[in-house]
Amino acid sequence: MGRRPLEGVSAAAHPCCLICRRISPPGRTEARRPNELRTRLPGPLLLPPRGLGLHERPLLRPYIAGALWPDATEARAAGNLRCAVWRLARCGARPLEATGSHLGLSPHMSFDVRLGTELARRLRDAAPLSDTELKTDNLSFDLLPDWYEEWVILEREAFRQLRVHALESLCERFVEADTFDLAVQAGLAAVAADPLRESAHRALMAAYLAEGNPGPALRQFQTFARLLHEELGMEPSALMQTLAEGLRP
Structure with missing residues (x-):
């Protein structure tokens, strides 16, 4: 194309x-x-x-x-x-x-992919970050999503993997800082980036639980379990199922 x-x-x-x-x-x-x-x-x-x-x-x-x-x-x-x-x-x-x-x-030029990559690396290295840097903006987009040349596909997937890991780390950081609204936002962004990624759903569930909302956490598990079965014919891991069992009344 x-x-x-x-x-x-x-x-x-x-x-x-x-x-x-x-x-x-x-x-x-x-x-x-x-x-x-x-x-x-x-x-x-x-x-x-x-x-x-x-x-x-x-x-x-x-x-x-x-x-x-x-x-x-x-x-x-x-x-x-x-x-x-x-x-x-x-x-x-x-x-x-x-x-x-x-x-x-x-x-003096900044580039969204570079900014996202730098933020992801600093999150991976547990580097200190200011409040203005702790945002999901530069981690919430795909690289050229409507392009299909081979080099773009490879770069897009590499950046997607990097940013999903970073979003999960960001979600955990926000939970540790008791900023639960931002933790949920980061978790949702991670799930949106890779809906079949169990660790992203677990991070979001942990954010819901940290702010005292077991209902949304259980609903998130059910959504993931249904999607995983429909798309891949698989079941969530034993760890994920154990976590969900503890949420049921």
Whole structure:
């Protein structure tokens, strides 16, 4: 399936954030609200295979051009890339650092996948986090959910596994901090990311129980047991069933 035109950059004041969204027509810049411009790109400039948005270092221009325009000649692909970079610069955000040989993201740019990945790593390492960092926002989305190229599918699954683990950890942290509403929110996000994942349902059940609500916890178990049987013909683990038995009157 061919790549679709994407909206490439949001130039909010602090910090700038990259967004990807289907748009038309390409090549047009539009003001949405104060301090924000969005530029229309002819392709996913910021997301070639393991591209700028997913990569920590600048990439060679020929590599990016070849990934975006694999059927074009080398000269045509290079010309397309120059045009795309020029269009991106017109929005005023200056999101790229460009040299004659490489392209990379500017240090002032933030990218949702990078933010989510960094948060997941810090949760995994039990690093201290501020209240503003302890949010599910950067862990509650799939990477390019309507794209089906092989590299996207692999990157999407890798990020999904990372963020589900992180959401479970976040749920546990919120329970330990007695912020049960946020714990339930994180647990629900983990379940939504992988409805057949038992550990996600257990984390959500633990959040319900911690705030003194056995009814929703039992209902969550019943929902999971039914879904697991319908989809895979399986039963919940003995651990999960033991937990549920203790909730029944």
